Amino acid sequence: MTETKLPVKNMTAPTEYLKDMEQTDPALIEKLFSYLDEINFGPFTNYEVSAALESRRPTPRDLAALLSLTAEKRLEDLAQKARRLTREHFGNSINLFTPLYIANYCENSCLYCGFNSKNNIKRARLNEEEIERELKTIAQTGLSEILILTGESQKKSDLDYIGRAAEIARKYFHLVGIEIYPLNSDDYAILQKKGVDYVTIFQETYDVKRYAALHPYGRKRVFSYRFNAQERPIAGGLRGVGFGSLFGLSDFRIDALATGIHAYLIQRKYPHAEISFSCPRLRPIPGNTFPLAGRISQKNLLQIICAFRLFMPFAGITVSSRENIIFRNNIVDIAATRISAGVHINIGGHCGKIKGDEQFEINDNRSLAEIFSMLKERGLQPVLSDYLYV
Ligand code: SF4
DSSP states (O other), X not given: OOOOOOTTTTXXXXXXXXXXXXXXXXXXXXXXXXXHHHOOOOOOOHXXXXXXXXXXXXXXXXXXXXXSHHHHTTHHHHHHHHHHHHHHHHTTEEEEEEEEEOBOOOSOOOTTOTTOTTSOOOOOBOOHHHHHHHHHHHHHTTOXXXXXXXXXXXXXXXXXXXXXHHHHHHXXXXXXXXXXSOOOHHHHHHHHHHTOOEEEEEEEXXXXXXXXXXXXXXXXXXXXXXXXXXXXXXXXXXXXXXXXXXXXXXXXHHHHHHHHHHHHXXXXXXXXXXXXXXXXXXXXXXXXXXOOOOOOOHHHHHHHHHHHHHHSXXXXXXXXXXXXXXXXXXXXHHTOOEEEOSOOOSBTGGGTOOOBOOSSOOSOOOOHHHHHHHHHHTTOEEESOOOOOO
């Protein structure tokens, strides 16, 4: 196997915004692509990997070294350092949350997604009463953090609808996150007032050619608007922003490198922002024949997560129920700081009144009580909320 060569060299990220899309300073995207152009993935020497492992202030080039094939052979060293840094920065705490899908309508056509507007799935949107019923059911389990998700449809899940869902969620939960379509900063400011604390936006892949091929139409085609989607919530007053690629869509080493540098640049520009990573891999999709890349193993995912921990020791890292029980049990011992529990990803699933289909298949459907016991058995502290309002 040879080291990956960067295919992003000399690529220009698309910057054609639609009229209603807020434009932000292009310096960030230019900086990221110039880093990617400068850093050649290979081959890294063992010495460079050792230097990255020992660095107190890792650089983007150190991150590339940690993500390299050479570092893959030193996974145990990465994991040990990651474990030490995680315990130093987060103690034994592991935060718990659950996702709530309130609608699955989408106006985009991402080839890898079950919500693709061309897919013949059962579409639904919960009304306010149904949202509240789901939220109450989840709150009764003891969870204090909720992540509200929709497909990306401005028509079916408009700002008022999402804002209302956040307001209802705030009645039952200490922490409210969203994973919805990217917005302008004034829209995020509205959602912040409705009770939203943080937003996660997945770039999916930073390989702009692959991005264009995977997103044949819809607002999501505008790579730059999505790329700048972490700056706008910060401008709108949200506390936290999450970053992620969907590993397996393209070369995972490059996507991980780009994700890490993207978060690093935002952290340097907005030191007050709470930064986190989500680390999903492609999962089978109901009714979709998109070929799973099969190019990212659990071992690869572990390397990415450890590399993120070493690169940004204070960043939160979420591992979702896309991963299986064994992987999730082990990753909380090493680098993850937040995992989901009691997951139902169809529309209406928490109350057992399913109205609409799910986006992908999950791999760990343990209840909150089961996740709680697992963490306790491992000497970890399950945390339902670490944010107090006084
Ligand atoms: S990934 Fe998001 S935007 Fe794309 S089809 Fe799925 S729900 Fe819609």
